[in-house]
Amino acid sequence: MKIAVCVKQVPDTWAEKKLTDADRTLDRESADGVMNELDEYAVEEALLLTEASGGEVVAVSMGPDKAEETVRKALQMGADSGIHIVDDSLHGSDAIATSLVLSKVLADKGFDLIIFGSESTDARMSVVPAMVAERLGVPQMTFANKVEVAGETLKIQRQTEYGYDEVESSTPAVVSVVEKINEPRYPSFKGIMAAKKKPIETVTVADAGVDAGQVGLAAAWSQVDQFSERPPKAAGVKIEDDGSGGVKIAEYLSEQKFI
Amino acid sequence: MVQRLLPTREAEALLDLTRDIADAELRPVAAHHEDNGEFPREVFRVLGKAGLLGLPYPEEWGGGGLPYEVYLQVVEELATAWVSVAMGVSVHVLSCFPVASAGTRAQQAEWLPPMLGGELLGAYCLSEPQSGSDAAALATTAAPTGDDYVVTGTKAWITHAGEADFYNVFARTPGTTGATGVSCLLVDADTPGVSAAPPENKMGVRGSTTAQMIFADARVPGPRLLGREGEGFGIAMAALDAGRLGIAACAVGLAQAALDTATAYARHREQFGRPIGQFQGLAFLLADMAARVQAGRALYLDAARRRDAGLPYGTEAAIAKLVATDNAMAVATDAVQVLGGAGYTQDFPAERYLREAKLLQIVEGTNQVQRVVISRNLLR
Ligand SMILES: Cc1cc2nc3c(=O)[nH]c(=O)nc-3n(C[C@H](O)[C@H](O)[C@H](O)COP(=O)(O)OP(=O)(O)OC[C@H]3O[C@@H](n4cnc5c(N)ncnc54)[C@H](O)[C@@H]3O)c2cc1C
Numbered sequence: 102m103k104i105a106v107c108v109k110q111v112p113d114t115w116a117e118k119k120l121t122d123a124d125r126t127l128d129r130e131s132a133d134g135v136m137n138e139l140d141e142y143a144v145e146e147a148l149l150l151t152e153a154s155g156g157e158v159v160a161v162s163m164g165p166d167k168a169e170e171t172v173r174k175a176l177q178m179g180a181d182s183g184i185h186i187v188d189d190s191l192h193g194s195d196a197i198a199t200s201l202v203l204s205k206v207l208a209d210k211g212f213d214l215i216i217f218g219s220e221s222t223d224a225r226m227s228v229v230p231a232m233v234a235e236r237l238g239v240p241q242m243t244f245a246n247k248v249e250v251a252g253e254t255l256k257i258q259r260q261t262e263y264g265y266d267e268v269e270s271s272t273p274a275v276v277s278v279v280e281k282i283n284e285p286r287y288p289s290f291k292g293i294m295a296a297k298k299k300p301i302e303t304v305t306v307a308d309a310g311v312d313a314g315q316v317g318l319a320a321a322w323s324q325v326d327q328f329s330e331r332p333p334k335a336a337g338v339k340i341e342d343d344g345s346g347g348v349k350i351a352e353y354l355s356e357q358k359f360i
Numbered sequence: 361m362v363q364r365l366l367p368t369r370e371a372e373a374l375l376d377l378t379r380d381i382a383d384a385e386l387r388p389v390a391a392h393h394e395d396n397g398e399f400p401r402e403v404f405r406v407l408g409k410a411g412l413l414g415l416p417y418p419e420e421w422g423g424g425g426l427p428y429e430v431y432l433q434v435v436e437e438l439a440t441a442w443v444s445v446a447m448g449v450s451v452h453v454l455s456c457f458p459v460a461s462a463g464t465r466a467q468q469a470e471w472l473p474p475m476l477g478g479e480l481l482g483a484y485c486l487s488e489p490q491s492g493s494d495a496a497a498l499a500t501t502a503a504p505t506g507d508d509y510v511v512t513g514t515k516a517w518i519t520h521a522g523e524a525d526f527y528n529v530f531a532r533t534p535g536t537t538g539a540t541g542v543s544c545l546l547v548d549a550d551t552p553g554v555s556a557a558p559p560e561n562k563m564g565v566r567g568s569t570t571a572q573m574i575f576a577d578a579r580v581p582g583p584r585l586l587g588r589e590g591e592g593f594g595i596a597m598a599a600l601d602a603g604r605l606g607i608a609a610c611a612v613g614l615a616q617a618a619l620d621t622a623t624a625y626a627r628h629r630e631q632f633g634r635p636i637g638q639f640q641g642l643a644f645l646l647a648d649m650a651a652r653v654q655a656g657r658a659l660y661l662d663a664a665r666r667r668d669a670g671l672p673y674g675t676e677a678a679i680a681k682l683v684a685t686d687n688a689m690a691v692a693t694d695a696v697q698v699l700g701g702a703g704y705t706q707d708f709p710a711e712r713y714l715r716e717a718k719l720l721q722i723v724e725g726t727n728q729v730q731r732v733v734i735s736r737n738l739l740r
């Protein structure tokens with residue numbers, strides 16, 4: 102089985118995120134870049150599947166030069182090779198452009214399964230996996246908390262608010278995973294050394310067969326005109342307990358529509 | 361985050377991995393285990409899987425093939441999160457040393473892969489109730505009997521006692537005295553006659569089990585002798601030269617954590633209308649703490665680089681251990697001071713650092729013994 106895992110570099114989850122003044126896109130320089138957390142689950146699932154029944158795992162990332170670190174991290178965890186889609190014209194791409202480029206690159210390589218994390222911690226839209234599936238004309242098997250492949254049949258448990266649906270499709274297919282699915286491994290020092298020798302192919306927009314005019318900030322379907330910083334935290338409400346503390350807390354919570 | 365000079369990108373990736381593990385697996389549970397005196401065996405499994413239990417040994421046997429310069433910075437980074445675990449890694453690495461340095465190729469091929477691969481945990485049994493600093497006065501005996509050795513005696517203060525899978529035991533041939541009669545044996549935990557006493561009730565580093573190990577006529581097969589009979593004391597001392605650097609790295613990590621705690625507090629705590637860090641009296645205290653941390657780091661790295669280059673480093677290792685651990689004690693004491701009353705409570709980690717730092721001035725040669733080593737080498 103040939104599996105692609107799409108991984109994204111995002112600003113460290115706990116870091117303060119900022120937009121740049123210049124073009125109002127996310128400031129990727131101001132915080133350390135890390136692999137999007139849910140993508141670690143995607144890598145783990147790909148590794149578990151190939152460890153059980155053979156095959157290869159290719160980590161694919163679209164992002165600036167620094168995003169190579171995230172491809173490398175997937176290789177350290179155990180992926181066999183990487184594809185880094187990097188091109189100045191991609192800066193500011195929206196989900197539609199991202200899915201276009203990813204799908205072009207993925208279509209070329211003939212994967213049986215393409216696995217994503219179900220959302221990224223920076224954009225949080227959860228739409229790229231579905232868009233890629235649509236563009237490739239393959240089933241979209243999203244929000245999986247369990248994945249099984251037997252021959253050309255793919256079965257997932259699709260996480261819902263109250264439980265899960267069992268969904269079945271043929272392969273090739275696109276899968277997105279939620280964090281319930283597994284416990285991602287740490288890379289090992291051996292994995293770090295092995296990753297040194299694993300190939301990472303760099304692909305430009307032209308290599309992908311995409312016209313640079315279709316991607317980047319100028320081609321985005323929406324634009325940020327203006328933004329302001331989150332207001333500083335308000336002082337909060339202090340409730341002194343003179344015997345009626347419980348009632349006052351309940352009143353406050355219901356005023357705020359929490360209960 | 362400490363900016364480090366590392367030799368390769370892979371070493372940087374290793375330190376990133378170490379920080380990730382420290383943040384996710386060590387920091388959140390350290391205080392709980394310390395309060396309850398619980399040894400975190402599962403944490404060592406995670407470290408073992410990640411390859412952190414065999415870093416400075418040859419790749420041929422499943423180690424990381426790394427210089428001490430890099431391995432020790434991993435220990436330092438672990439110590440910023442939890443000294444018990446960092447010291448445990450150092451002790452495990454110490455207890456792989458006799459096989460790696462004095463074992464035959466056949467012994468290395470048989471035992472090193474599981475020891476370095478992280479499945480097994482090691483312990484190092486030199487000290488005894490009546491022989492601590494004067495290690496050559498050890499009384500445990502290993503009597504050649506047929507093809508075996510029969511080991512009899514009590515080892516004291518053994519880190520990982522009862523938790524470890526293998527024990528390096530230094531014991532003497534009956535009838536000998538002093539350093540010359542000592543041999544080194546590799547003893548399996550499940551050897552009949554080997555048992556651990558109840559753990560010591562320590563003031564700190566309670567997440568690391570310390571107890572006596574009792575050898576009651578334990579039969580150890582002859583092929584488990586490392587080096588030749590009578591070479592054990594030399595092996596023990598060579599192991600400690602390297603082990604001391606591990607303790608120095610633990611001390612620097614601990615001191616860094618204490619400094620970070622104090623600095624963060626001084627930024628936010630206000631008295632007399634401003635953050636206390638803005639009073640020069642307090643700011644200078646922080647400056648001296650930072651200088652002490654960095655001095656310890658520079659010393660252990662210098663000694664490590666000498667070792668990596670194949671140069672003699674015993675004196676430098678003793679100096680690094682002495683200064684780094686004395687500095688850690690001073691820094692931890694000052695961290696409590698910076699936090700004022702809060703520093704004296706268990707709501708903040710400063711008091712824990714203070715209790716932990718004290719141990720590092722005692723283990724693997726007290727700081728008096730380091731001075732004995734340094735001055736003896738000076739006057740030789
Ligand atoms: C938590 C913990 C873990 C340990 N882990 C291990 C382990 O895994 N394996 C192991 O073998 N041992 C271990 N030890 C033992 C440790 O190495 C000894 O405690 C140490 O060597 C000191 O020996 P002692 O406690 O018997 O003190 P003593 O040797 O009795 O020393 C008492 C005091 O006298 C001083 N002193 C002694 N001789 C001299 C001298 N010649 N000149 C000046 N001052 C001197 C010492 O510096 C010290 O201040 C551990 C100890 C502790 C507390």
Ligand SMILES: Cc1cc2nc3c(=O)[nH]c(=O)nc-3n(C[C@H](O)[C@H](O)[C@H](O)COP(=O)(O)OP(=O)(O)OC[C@H]3O[C@@H](n4cnc5c(N)ncnc54)[C@H](O)[C@@H]3O)c2cc1C
Nearest residue numbers: 629630631632636639640641642697698699700701702704
């Ligand atoms: C066990 C215990 C019992 C106590 N009992 C009592 C009691 O019975 N009654 C009572 O009233 N109080 C009591 N205290 C409070 C004690 O007096 C205070 O802890 C002490 O005055 C320090 O205040 P603080 O803890 O708020 O530290 P802070 O005042 O916040 O000081 C933090 C650090 O900043 C330094 N600092 C502050 N200002 C300056 C400055 N201008 N220049 C340089 N450095 C500065 C301090 O020296 C300290 O190192 C007790 C405290 C403890 C821990």
